[in-house]
Amino acid sequence: MSHGLSVDQVSFRYGAKQALDGVSFDVAPGRFAALLGPNGAGKSTLFGLLTRLFTTPDGTIRVAGCDIASEPRRALGQMGVVFQSPTLDLDLTIRQNLAYFAALQGLSGRDAARRIDAALDRLDIAERAGEKARNLNGGHRRRTEIARALIHEPKVLLLDEATVGLDAAARQSITDHVHRLCAEDGLTVLWATHLTDEVQDSDRLVVLHQGRILADGETAALRGPDSLKDYFLRVTGLPEAA
Numbered sequence: 001m002s003h004g005l006s007v008d009q010v011s012f013r014y015g016a017k018q019a020l021d022g023v024s025f026d027v028a029p030g031r032f033a034a035l036l037g038p039n040g041a042g043k044s045t046l047f048g049l050l051t052r053l054f055t056t057p058d059g060t061i062r063v064a065g066c067d068i069a070s071e072p073r074r075a076l077g078q079m080g081v082v083f084q085s086p087t088l089d090l091d092l093t094i095r096q097n098l099a100y101f102a103a104l105q106g107l108s109g110r111d112a113a114r115r116i117d118a119a120l121d122r123l124d125i126a127e128r129a130g131e132k133a134r135n136l137n138g139g140h141r142r143r144t145e146i147a148r149a150l151i152h153e154p155k156v157l158l159l160d161e162a163t164v165g166l167d168a169a170a171r172q173s174i175t176d177h178v179h180r181l182c183a184e185d186g187l188t189v190l191w192a193t194h195l196t197d198e199v200q201d202s203d204r205l206v207v208l209h210q211g212r213i214l215a216d217g218e219t220a221a222l223r224g225p226d227s228l229k230d231y232f233l234r235v236t237g238l239p240e241a242a
């Protein structure tokens with residue numbers, strides 16, 4: 001599990017509200033894992049713990065082999081994160097947004113320029129590098145955020161509802177890009193979503209509902225002859241409208 005992600009018996013409460021209850025799953029190195037759950041399932045809470053926005057004494061999280069509680073700097077250094085809310089500075093160009101993040105990571109000069117170019121190329125946005133983020137559509141802004149999350153060459157990429165607010169074509173393009181990063185670069189990905197159509201049959205699937213893991217395995221095997229949507233509704237007991 002040296003380049004993967006491991007979550008073991010993690011629990012978290014907001015006061016009396018149990019948001020996560022004994023959550024355990026592993027993502028093997030180079031795998032794309034979809035963390036699928038409806039609103040309120042606990043996805044953002046788990047991301048908060050994975051990124052150390054907050055901590056819990058209950059359970060263990062390992063990122064690329066590093067325990068996030070005892071080796072937080074090493075663990076976070078192996079992690080790239082794309083949060084649900086957009087975080088680009090709209091008045092800066094794409095390149096400036098990336099350069100700023102690189103500087104925060106202690107990178108500058110040629111090394112930073114090389115990594116920025118590689119990240120822009122990887123996400124097919126190199127030709128827009130000189131444009132202000134404000135002028136980009138939602139899909140290209142998201143690609144920029146993904147490129148930025150990869151500058152320090154992490155082993156594990158976390159994305160929390162990365163396609164929120166995008167149209168169907170942009171959603172498809174972003175999910176395809178991230179799948180390609182997995183397949184071609186060996187990146188380990190945890191992709192949180194409430195949308196079943198973002199999950200591919202070859203993905204690892206972890207279903208989270210009301211703070212608990214309800215299913216964990218290969219998507220195609222779990223859903224069997226059902227559509228993923230039908231499987232998801234059945235396993236969570238949610239009504240069709242959900």
Ligand SMILES: Nc1ncnc2c1ncn2[C@@H]1O[C@H](COP(=O)(O)OP(=O)(O)OP(=O)(O)O)[C@@H](O)[C@H]1O
Binds near residue numbers: 014037
């Ligand atoms: N600050 C808070 N105080 C109390 N309860 C909270 C707080 N934040 C989240 N919760 C509750 O914890 C549970 C998990 O919330 P969380 O935001 O992690 O879910 P989610 O799967 O990310 O949902 P969404 O997609 O709507 O963000 C929900 O029942 C939510 O109401």
